[in-house]
Every structure is written in structure tokens, then in C-alpha cells.
Amino acid sequence: MSQIILVTGATDGIGRVCVQSFAKSKHELILVGRNRDKLSALVSSLQVQGVKVHSYVADLSLVKDTFALAETIRNQHPKIDVLLNNAGAYFDKRTVTNEGLESTFALNHLNYFILALGLLPTLKAAEQGRIINVASRAHEGVELDFNDLLAEKQYSGWKQYQRSKLMNLYFSYELAERLNQTKITVNCLHPGFVKTKFGQNNEGLAKIILTFAQNIFAISEDKGAETSIFLATDPNLSSTSGKYFVKKKESKSSPVSYDKTARRNLWTYTEDLLKHKFSLKFPGA
Numbered sequence: 001m002s003q004i005i006l007v008t009g010a011t012d013g014i015g016r017v018c019v020q021s022f023a024k025s026k027h028e029l030i031l032v033g034r035n036r037d038k039l040s041a042l043v044s045s046l047q048v049q050g051v052k053v054h055s056y057v058a059d060l061s062l063v064k065d066t067f068a069l070a071e072t073i074r075n076q077h078p079k080i081d082v083l084l085n086n087a088g089a090y091f092d093k094r095t096v097t098n099e100g101l102e103s104t105f106a107l108n109h110l111n112y113f114i115l116a117l118g119l120l121p122t123l124k125a126a127e128q129g130r131i132i133n134v135a136s137r138a139h140e141g142v143e144l145d146f147n148d149l150l151a152e153k154q155y156s157g158w159k160q161y162q163r164s165k166l167m168n169l170y171f172s173y174e175l176a177e178r179l180n181q182t183k184i185t186v187n188c189l190h191p192g193f194v195k196t197k198f199g200q201n202n203e204g205l206a207k208i209i210l211t212f213a214q215n216i217f218a219i220s221e222d223k224g225a226e227t228s229i230f231l232a233t234d235p236n237l238s239s240t241s242g243k244y245f246v247k248k249k250e251s252k253s254s255p256v257s258y259d260k261t262a263r264r265n266l267w268t269y270t271e272d273l274l275k276h277k278f279s280l281k282f283p284g285a
Contacts, residue, residue: 006030009087011038017225028052061107070118079125085112092157102150108164117282129184135168137190170263176242185241191224
């Protein structure tokens with residue numbers, strides 16, 4: 001059965017592989033990317049295949065852009081079956097967005113939160129809506145410091161990336177619980193260590209080390225996309241929610257990731273930040 005699937009980070013890496021797979025099955029696609037030229041080229045290649053596709057250019061590290069994107073999509077697409085939150089990045093050096101937020105937190109966490117909550121009405125309109133958050137096994141071995149979530153006191157690019165992936169898990173588990181009386185499921189996944197352009201935005205030693213590791217240890221983009229595609233399309237998962245998947249199998253995330261107090265604190269912190277700093281209010285909130 002044809003579905004309407006929204007993919008962020010659609011122009012590169014596992015996002016692009018997912019898009020190509022969904023296109024082969026003739027699903028209707030909503031693609032989000034930051035690079036207008038890449039997005040346009042991808043859309044053209046899909047249209048040649050007879051795929052119904054819509055595209056939106058947005059910088060998902062910016063709260064206001066992401067919120068506006070959700071509003072636009074909600075108005076233009078009254079029903080969406082699947083939201084695949086795939087866009088993310090690793091920043092070796094601490095950078096701040098032009099809205100004053102640390103970039104890893106803004107892109108890897110707030111982006112997922114805003115799109116999922118902003119698109120809930122369209123997902124509720126589906127027969128069985130699915131929210132899929134690409135996390136990572138990198139979440140293991142860290143916990144959140146609620147006195148320094150934006151890493152203003154101390155910054156390590158890798159530690160902040162790890163924490164952002166732990167945030168993806170907290171968000172997935174909490175949202176799944178909040179939606180347990182609806183037909184919407186929420187799951188997250190570890191795609192594997194994939195040879196993509198991930199981390200190539202950095203300079204110097206960080207880029208060299210990551211490129212070397214990818215060349216030696218990484219799996220292909222096709223392999224890395226398998227679990228995302230599985231969670232988006234497998235009919236047997238229609239009632240599976242609040243789970244973490246590795247290699248298309250339900251798996252245990254770190255013990256810390258099941259801390260309900262921490263996940264609720266993150267939700268409250270995020271909600272308060274968006275409300276007080278950006279005056280955002282989500283539909284139905």
C-alpha cells in the first residue's frame with residue numbers, strides 16, 4: 001500500500017538510500033534538505049521514475065525555520081504516514097547557531113522534537129502514523145548534565161554528539177508514552193557505523209580520523225539504511241512503539257536511557273526553551 005513518507009536529510013547518506021528505496025515502492029515522498037541544488041537534482045531524478053514527490057529547503061538547526069517548515073507541511077499535506085527524522089551532524093568544535101543555541105543540541109535534538117510535535121495532526125490523520133528517530137549506539141556511556149545541556153561550561157564534540165543521541169532516545173521513549181492512546185508509533189534506531197559524508201563538515205584531525213575509521217570499519221550506506229526502511233514499511237510493526245532497534249531487531253539501549261525522570265526533565269527543559277525563548281506553541285498544545 002502506498003504511503004506518504006517524509007524524510008529529513010534526504011539528499012545524502014542513508015537518507016538518500018531510504019528515499020530511493022521508498023521510491024521503488026512508489027510511495028509518495030516529502031523530502032527535506034538544506035542544499036537547494038542537491039534537493040532539486042534528487043527530485044528531478046525521482047520524477048523521471050514517476051514518483052510523486054514534494055520538496056522543502058530548510059536549515060533544521062534553526063528553530064524558527066524548523067517550526068515554519070512543520071507549519072507549511074501541515075497546511076499542505078493533511079495526512080502523512082511516516083516521519084523519518086534522519087538529519088543530524090557532528091561538530092568537533094563548539095559552534096552556535098544564529099539563534100544563539102549550541103549547534104549539536106539544535107540540529108540533533110530540537111529538530112526532531114519540533115518536527116514530530118508540529119506534524120502530529122498530520123500523523124494522527126493516517127491509518128497508522130509512524131515517527132522514526134535515527135539515534136545511535138554512540139548514546140552509550142554518557143548521561144545528561146541538566147546544568148549544561150548546551151555545553152557552555154565544557155565542550156567535547158564527541159561527548160556532545162553522544163548526549164544528543166541519548167536525547168533522541170529520551171525523546172522517542174517519552175513521546176511514545178504520551179501517544180500510547182493514539183494510532184501513532186514512535187521508535188528509534190542505531191543505523192550502524194556507516195560510510196557517509198557524516199562528519200565531513202569538520203576540519204583538521206577530527207575529519208582525518210573519522211574518514212580513516214569510515215574507510216576501515218564502516219558499513220555501506222545501503223546497509224546503514226536497512227533499519228530505517230524496515231521501521232518505516234514493515235506491516236508487522238503497526239503496534240510496536242517506544243522501542244530501540246539495531247540491525248532490524250528490537251534491542252536494549254543503555255541503562256541510563258531508561259531513566260524516566262531524566263527523559264521527562266529533558267522534555268520540560270525543551271518545551272520551556274521553545275516557549276520562552278521562541279514563543280512557540282504546537283498545534284493541540
